[in-house]
Amino acid sequence: MKHTLAVLVENRPGVLVRVAGLFSRRGFNIESLTVGRTENHDISRMTIEVDGDDRLIEQVTKQLHKLIDVIKISDITREEYVDRDLVMIKVNAEPGQRVEILQMAAIFRARVVDLGRKTMTLECTGNEGKINAFEESLRPYGIRELVRTGKVAMLRGSRFAGVSSGGKNDNNGE
Amino acid sequence: MEITAAEALVRCLEKENVEIIFGYPGGANLPVYDALYHSSRIKHVLVRHEQGAAHAADGYARVTGKVGVCLATSGPGATNLVTGIANAYMDSIPLVVFTGQVPTTQIGTDAFQEVDITGITLPITKHNYLVKDPNKLPGIVKNAFHIAATGRPGPVLIDLPKDVAQSLIEFKYPATVRLQGYKPTYKGHPARITEIAGLIKQSQKPVIYAGGGILSSRAADELLQLAELISAPVTNTFMGLASFPGDHPLFLGMLGLHGTRYANLAVTECDMLLALGARFDDRVTMHLKSFAPEATVVHIDIDPAEIGKNVITHVPLVGDVKLILKTLLQQLERIDRSPWLSRIREMKEQYPLSYNREGGLKPQFVIEQLSRFTKGNAIIVTDVGQHQMWVAQYYQFRKPRTLVSSGGLGAMGFGLPAAIGASIGRPGDMVILVTGDGSLQMTMQELGTMMEQELPVKILILNNQSLGMVRQLQEFYCEGRYIATQFKFHPDFMQLAKAYGIPGYTLQTEEDVMNLLPQALSAPGPALVNCLVPPYENVMPMVLAGKGIDEAIDY
Numbered sequence: 001m002k003h004t005l006a007v008l009v010e011n012r013p014g015v016l017v018r019v020a021g022l023f024s025r026r027g028f029n030i031e032s033l034t035v036g037r038t039e040n041h042d043i044s045r046m047t048i049e050v051d052g053d054d055r056l057i058e059q060v061t062k063q064l065h066k067l068i069d070v071i072k073i074s075d076i077t078r079e080e081y082v083d084r085d086l087v088m089i090k091v092n093a094e095p096g097q098r099v100e101i102l103q104m105a106a107i108f109r110a111r112v113v114d115l116g117r118k119t120m121t122l123e124c125t126g127n128e129g130k131i132n133a134f135e136e137s138l139r140p141y142g143i144r145e146l147v148r149t150g151k152v153a154m155l156r157g158s159r160f161a162g163v164s165s166g167g168k169n170d171n172n173g174e
Numbered sequence: 175m176e177i178t179a180a181e182a183l184v185r186c187l188e189k190e191n192v193e194i195i196f197g198y199p200g201g202a203n204l205p206v207y208d209a210l211y212h213s214s215r216i217k218h219v220l221v222r223h224e225q226g227a228a229h230a231a232d233g234y235a236r237v238t239g240k241v242g243v244c245l246a247t248s249g250p251g252a253t254n255l256v257t258g259i260a261n262a263y264m265d266s267i268p269l270v271v272f273t274g275q276v277p278t279t280q281i282g283t284d285a286f287q288e289v290d291i292t293g294i295t296l297p298i299t300k301h302n303y304l305v306k307d308p309n310k311l312p313g314i315v316k317n318a319f320h321i322a323a324t325g326r327p328g329p330v331l332i333d334l335p336k337d338v339a340q341s342l343i344e345f346k347y348p349a350t351v352r353l354q355g356y357k358p359t360y361k362g363h364p365a366r367i368t369e370i371a372g373l374i375k376q377s378q379k380p381v382i383y384a385g386g387g388i389l390s391s392r393a394a395d396e397l398l399q400l401a402e403l404i405s406a407p408v409t410n411t412f413m414g415l416a417s418f419p420g421d422h423p424l425f426l427g428m429l430g431l432h433g434t435r436y437a438n439l440a441v442t443e444c445d446m447l448l449a450l451g452a453r454f455d456d457r458v459t460m461h462l463k464s465f466a467p468e469a470t471v472v473h474i475d476i477d478p479a480e481i482g483k484n485v486i487t488h489v490p491l492v493g494d495v496k497l498i499l500k501t502l503l504q505q506l507e508r509i510d511r512s513p514w515l516s517r518i519r520e521m522k523e524q525y526p527l528s529y530n531r532e533g534g535l536k537p538q539f540v541i542e543q544l545s546r547f548t549k550g551n552a553i554i555v556t557d558v559g560q561h562q563m564w565v566a567q568y569y570q571f572r573k574p575r576t577l578v579s580s581g582g583l584g585a586m587g588f589g590l591p592a593a594i595g596a597s598i599g600r601p602g603d604m605v606i607l608v609t610g611d612g613s614l615q616m617t618m619q620e621l622g623t624m625m626e627q628e629l630p631v632k633i634l635i636l637n638n639q640s641l642g643m644v645r646q647l648q649e650f651y652c653e654g655r656y657i658a659t660q661f662k663f664h665p666d667f668m669q670l671a672k673a674y675g676i677p678g679y680t681l682q683t684e685e686d687v688m689n690l691l692p693q694a695l696s697a698p699g700p701a702l703v704n705c706l707v708p709p710y711e712n713v714m715p716m717v718l719a720g721k722g723i724d725e726a727i728d729y
Contacts, residue, residue, distance in 0.1 A: 010355065014304075018296060025297050055482065062479035068301040068321060071355040163354070 002031060003057045003077045004153050006161040007046040010069040011037060018067050019046065028052070028060050032150035043071065043163065047083075047152045074161035076153060083153035086125045088113065089135065092142035093120040101141060108134045119144055127151075179308035180205035180339040183272070184213050186315040189347045192216055192243050194234065194598060196227040200247020202274030202287060205339040219598065219627060222619040224251050226591035228258020228271065229617070233595030235267050236578045237553055237603075239392070241322050242267070242595065247274040249287030252333075253294065257585055259329050260298040264582025265413060266390060268327035270318050271299075277337035278306060292333050300328030308341035313348050320351040325358030326477040327390055358476060362493035362501065370448075370472050370489055371505040377446035377470070379514045380406040383429065383458075386413030386581070387451015387475060393496035394418070394574040397450065400499055405511040407518050409437040411452050412566055413581040420550065420570030426518070427527070430458035430723060432563045432713050435525035438723035440518060441466050449473045451495045454484040455582070464722030474498055527567055527715075528729050534708040535683055537561060537636045541568040543687050544606070544634065547695060552604040553578060553596050557589030557613030560642035563713040565608050587616030590633070594620060597629040604632065604695065611637040611664070621674045624700065632695055633676075633702045638709045639664055646712050651719070660709070671702040679703045 009015045016035060023030050031049035038045045050060055057075065064070050093101050101120060105112065110124035124134045128151065135146065155161055177185075183206060187195070196219045199207045210218055221227045224246040231242030242262075246255050252273040262269045276285040292302045301321050303314045311334070318330040374380060388397050394417045401408045401424050408418045409426040418425055426437035441447065447469040452458070454473075459465040462485065473480075473487040474495055481490040491498060529538040541564045550572030556562040556579040571577055578596050580588040593607040614635055624631055645659040671678030679694045681687050681703060694701040715726035 014292070017293070021296055059479065059483060062481075066300075066477070066479055068353060068356050 001053070001077075002049055002051050003075055004081070004083065004151065005048045005050065005061070006074045006076055006153060007048055007064060007070060008038070008072040008161070008163055009044050009046060010071065011042050011044040012069060015044065015069045018069060019064065022063055022067065023060075026059070026063055028056065034150040034152050036152075038162070040163070047150070049151055072161070072163060076155055076161060079159070080156040081153050082156060083127050083151050084125055085128055085131050085151045086123065086149040087131050087134065088121060088123050088147050089138055089143055090119050090121045090145040091138045092118060092144060094118060097141060101138070104137050108137070110134060176342040177345050178205060178209065178339065179305075179311045179334075179341050179343055180209040181212075182312055182343055182345045183315065183334070183339070184209040184216065185345055186312050186347055187243065188213065188215050190241070190315070190319045192241075194219060195243045195245050196221055196230040196234075196595065197245030198224050198227055198247065198251055200251050200274060200287070202248035202276060202336045203245060203251070203272070203334070203339075204274075205336060206245065206272065206274065206334065219594075219623065221591065221623050223617065224254035225258050225587065226594070226617055226620045226623060228255045228269070229261065229588050229591035230595035230598075230623075231269050231271075232258060232262045232267050232588075233555060233578050233592030234599040235262075235269060235595075236592070237575050237596045238599040239575065240599075241319055242269045243272070244269065245272045247287065248276055248291075249289050251287075252289055252291040256294060256298070257583075257587075259295055259331065261580050261583040261585045261588060262329040263298045263300070265580065266327050266386060267329070268322040269329035270315075270322050271329055271331040273331065273333050274339075275304070275333045275335040278335045279337065281335065292331065295331050298329070299331050302331040302333070304333045305335065305338050308338045308343045311338070311343070312346060316348050317351055317353060321353070321356060325356070359478070359492045360476075360494040360497055362474070362491050362498035364501070366489065366491045367498060367501050368505060370491065371502055373446060373470060373472065373489065374404055374448070374506060375509065378511070379444045379517075380404065380446040380448060381426075381440050381444040381469075382406050382408040382448045382450060383411070383441065383452055384408055384414045384417055384450045385411040385452025387495050388414055388417035389574055391451065391476070391494050391496040392574070393451070393499055396496055396499035396503065398422075399503055400506075403503065403506055404509045405515060406448070407440055407515070409433070409441065411455065411458055412579070414452065415566060416571035416574055416577040419572050421572065428566050430455075431460060431717050432567065432715065433723065434527055434567070435715050435726050435728060436518065436521040438717070438726060439521050439525070442468075442722070442724040443517070444469050446470045446472065449475070450499070451475060453480045456484075459484065459723070460717045461720060461722045464724065525728070529714070530729060535681065535687065535705060537564050537638070537705070537707045537711060538568050539684060540634070540636060540681070540687055540691075540705050540707070541565055541608070543691060544608070545569045547692055548604070548606070550576065552576065552606050553600060555579065555589055555593040555596055555605060555607045557607075557609040558584045558586045559610045559613060560638070560646065560711070560713050561608050561610045561636040563643075564636070586613040589613055590617050590620045590624070593631045593633075594624050594627065594629060597631050598627065605630075606632045606634060606695070608634045608636065610642065611635055611639060611661070612641045615665070618670070621670075621676070625674050625676070630699050632700065635667060635702070635704045636707050637667070637704050638707050638711065640709045642709070642711070643713070645709070649712070650716070667702060667704040676700045676702045681705045
């Protein structure tokens with residue numbers, strides 16, 4: 001099962017390599033990883049997707065906790081959360097096909113961000129399922145290039161995975 | 175008044191009560207050495223190779239319980255430390271390691287003697303730092319000592335570029351440590367402790383499986399109290415040896431691959447396994463499915479990541495084992511377990527440790543006599559290989575921190591430099607290095623350090639003229655096709671001893687052991703004792719790969 005971890009880390013050089021290195025040397029597979037600054041400039045937030053059973057995820061979490069630069073880890077998989085992924089797709093678009101592609105884009109609320117002589121570049125935001133569907137719908141035209149940001153996620157409502165909702169020391173191995 | 179960051183570093187070390195640094199100078203750490211020149215409180219020990227500096231700091235940390243400190247220059251100096259850092263990491267030994275680095279302006283340019291040592295040591299340090307801002311150095315040093323010594327201890331590396339070391343700063347040593355992401359759990363969950371007390375009362379056949387965590391949390395007294403109070407036999411991991419008296423009737427010796435058969439059988443038969451500061455290493459559990467199959471597993475450890483890593487734990491408890499045992503002891507009363515203890519006695523009588531005394535001077539005999547002569551009143555340092563396992567089996571440890579050995583990493587060459595560190599750390603104690611002819615030849619340049627520091631280390635070589643442990647593996651797993659395990663050239667160890675001015679002894683018979691070993695041990699100063707032992711002796715019992723620990727083969 002895919003798990004989504006929200007990981008708060010010190011905003012310092014080398015943190016990403018510490019986290020990524022941990023995954024590779026312990027044999028854990030990262031499905032996706034995104035990182036960026038938070039409301040606090042000293043803290044970055046990673047959204048990491050990992051595939052594995054509960055025991056593996058527990059190991060991942062505990063090993064991440066051991067990194068001094070990791071401040072807090074929340075496994076939000078089973079919580080109510082919103083997640084977004086952004087994709088940019090450069091698709092073949094002969095002048096005759098453009099209207100059709102634009103209609104498709106409208107359905108997915110995607111936007112045209114660039115236009116070439118024979119291509120269009122579209123941007124679409126949404127959860128993984130929507131992005132996958134969008135990609136599939138454009139495939140028949142011929143996708144020239146595709147780039148995805150990977151998933152970012154946030155808990156719904158007033159619950160939050162931020163620093164002030166409890167320290168790192170909440171893990172008792174239980 | 176402004177001082178250089180290098181001078182500030184020395185002040186920081188003085189504030190941390192560092193008395194000794196093991197190191198080797200070079201271009202990039204020149205400013206640090208220049209600052210050390212002016213310190214009257216910190217003694218520097220010049221080793222002969224940087225690996226020796228790391229191992230010596232490690233040996234010092236193991237016998238004193240303090241943080242060991244070592245120092246090397248950039249590039250090769252730093253990479254030579256790597257084995258020593260990895261060794262400390264695997265055995266959870268607190269070290270603070272300093273390396274010089276090329277100036278910040280040259281970092282990333284493949285400058286002379288430049289390596290990315292923070293990158294290299296990422297997986298083998300508890301944490302590491304590259305200091306770019308000289309003003310942050312005091313805070314980093316403060317954090318490093320805190321991280322190294324607390325929680326599950328381990329090595330921390332600080333890489334200090336030369337220009338940073340030369341920069342002027344206003345020195346102020348922080349009073350407190352502020353680390354958002356580092357708060358070890360010490361106090362065990364009270365409800366869990368009560369649950370464990372209940373399980374102990376219900377259990378008919380408990381076994382305590384105690385590891386190195388007992389030593390790092392200084393919980394040997396509590397362990398003894400617990401074992402006696404609840405009448406539970408105790409087995410030690412290799413790292414846990416010396417945490418329980420070797421001559422105690424409840425002691426089962428070491429378990430696992432080369433453990434005693436009765437320890438392994440007791441674990442197999444027990445209905446409750448109380449794991450204290452141990453990590454279910456593969457050399458302990460062997461075939462996982464047949465490890466403690468009947469037992470409710472209680473696992474107490476300070477590192478949450480160890481719990482559930484290798485085996486399914488029924489009752490996990492994160493915290494400091496000493497604090498937890500203190501609380502647990504208050505909730506327990508004396509329990510008698512005559513049937514279980516008589517079963518244990520029966521196993522001990524049925525499957526004692528044994529070896530064949532025929533056919534030359536047997537290494538097991540040497541260790542037995544060493545144990546008898548010293549009565550546990552010595553610090554035993556070992557290298558890695560067969561001799562190490564014979565020490566684990568045949569030496570009766572009586573007091574905590576009297577065994578210094580490379581457990582997790584199994585680094586040959588650890589012995590001599592670690593013995594130097596141990597002897598400096600505990601000048602009043604006799605330090606005996608038990609080594610092999612293979613291991614000693616890995617780091618024997620440190621004899622120079624040993625003599626320069628005038629250390630009375632007794633070196634006992636169990637000389638089988640081969641790499642015995644690997645030869646044994648070839649005997650069992652490669653049908654006796656011995657390759658690269660038998661030396662064709664043997665140094666004359668007596669001449670070697672002479673070259674360094676060390677009294678040398680050669681032992682070839684049991685009589686020699688009885689006569690010369692006490693003499694070598696009691697004479698003041700160092701000694702090198704070369705015991706000529708047969709090359710084809712095996713460490714027994716032995717659990718073959720893929721087998722459970724109850725299926726050991728024996729003599």
